[in-house]
Amino acid sequence: MSELSxxxxxxxxxxxxxxxxxxxxxxxxxxxxxxxxxFLGPNGSGKTTTIRMLMGLIEPTSGSARVLGEPMPRAARRVLPRVGALIEGPALYGFLSGRDNLVRFDAADPDADPRTRSARVAAALERVGLTAAAGKRARAYSLGMKQRLGLAAALLQPRELLVLDEPTNGLDPQGMREIRSLVRELAADGTTVFLSSHLLDEIEQVCSHAAVMAQGRLLVQGTVAALASSARGRLAVTTPDTTDAVRVLKEHGVTDLVVADDRVTGDPPVPDGPDAEPLDLADLNAALVAAQVRVRAFGTERASLEDAFVALTGEGFDVG
Structure with a gap:
């Protein structure tokens, strides 16, 4: 990928x-x-350290990083005014109101026009749903409200890039939905959003691309659709004859069989050797019917990002 793209x-x-x-x-x-x-990975996988290096907050031991085509941290003064960031939770003045916190942040921006400051602050508060609480002191804010205020600070000016480190941390389900909706709106307006999270469903719902980190190393990156499709979907059979279904499926190479009520799921058989033909699922269905298993539903479930993560690492994951 070129530096321009x-x-x-x-x-x-x-x-x-x-x-x-x-x-x-x-x-x-x-x-x-x-x-x-x-930017996906369990806590401790290196996500926040990476973001801090990208933003010029810490120096790398080796290697290089370019943000908006410029080397970091060397070009931080040129790059950072074009970037909005929320990293490791917002640093707020607890004794000031939410509105006054944003006024302080805006005043610290040398490119911000003081004549339009109040309008910018009001628009940022409205965008994150804090207008009603704008006069309340920040120390009285819940964790979720503080997270919203930090996001509002990142949105005071139009940004080419928005870097968000666990942006829904501490939010209730409704707050999570609102932040995810806001991320989609920002992307539709042309802002590139770099979003770190340990919540798989969050990445799947809002992201077009993803990278998976574990223990400081990059495991894979690409489009979310491609990452999910790299994992095989589970076979699912709905039948009242679950015991017989398990026996037939096991005989035909289906593994990791799980029974829940009238539903049997398992991993489809893997072909033996590079030249072996994969088992036709229609043949598997026919084998079930031939064994007098009453099949009410049969098919493969779409693989998810969680399936891809487990396939890559062999580990479970916090799916939120």
């Missing part, structure tokens, strides 16, 4: 802390312009 690009990006802990290991990342890019 990649909003974020890293080459061998590595961070080793004192004491030898390797937080990020030779990361090669490419975030396409105009995408909603999900």
């Amino acid at each position: 990649a909003v974020i690009e890293t080459r061998g990006l590595t961070k080793r802390y004192r004491g030898g802990q390797l937080a990020v290991d030779r990361l090669d990342l490419a975030v396409p312009r105009g995408s909603v890019f999900g």
Whole structure:
């Protein structure tokens, strides 16, 4: 991917802390312009360390990073005014109201026109649903409200890139839906959104592209659709004859069989060798019928990003 089409690009990006802990290991990342890019991994996988390097908050041990086509952290003064960021939760003045916090943040921006400040602050508050609570002191805000206020600060000016580290942390389900809707709106307006999360459903619902991190290393990146399709879907059979169905499916190579009420699920058989023909699912259905298993529904379920993650790592995952 060229620098023009990649909003974020890293080459061998590595961070080793004192004491030898390797937080990020030779990361090669490419975030396409105009995408909603999900940066996915369990807590401790290196996501926040990566974001801090991209934003010039910490220096990499080795490797390089380019943001908006410019080298970071060297070009931070040129790059950061074009980037909105919410990293590790917002740093707020607890004694000030939500509105006054935004006024402070806006006043710290040398490019912000003071004559239109109040209008910008009002628009940012409305966009994250905090207009009614704008006069309340930030120390009285819930965790979710503080998260919204931090997002409002990132949206005071139009941004080419929005970097969000766990943006729905602490939000109730309704707040999560609102933030996800806001991310979609921003992307529709042409903003590239880089969104880190440990919630698989969050990535699947709002992201066009994703990368999966584990223990500091990049496992895979690509479109969300491609990542999900890389995992095989589960076979699902609905039948009142679950015991006989399990026996027949096992005989035909279906593995990891699970029975729940009148439903049997399992992993379709893997062909033996590169030249072997995959089992035709119609033949599997016919075998069930021949064994007098009453089949009420039969098919494969669409693979999810969770299936892809488990296939990649062999680990479970917090699906929120």
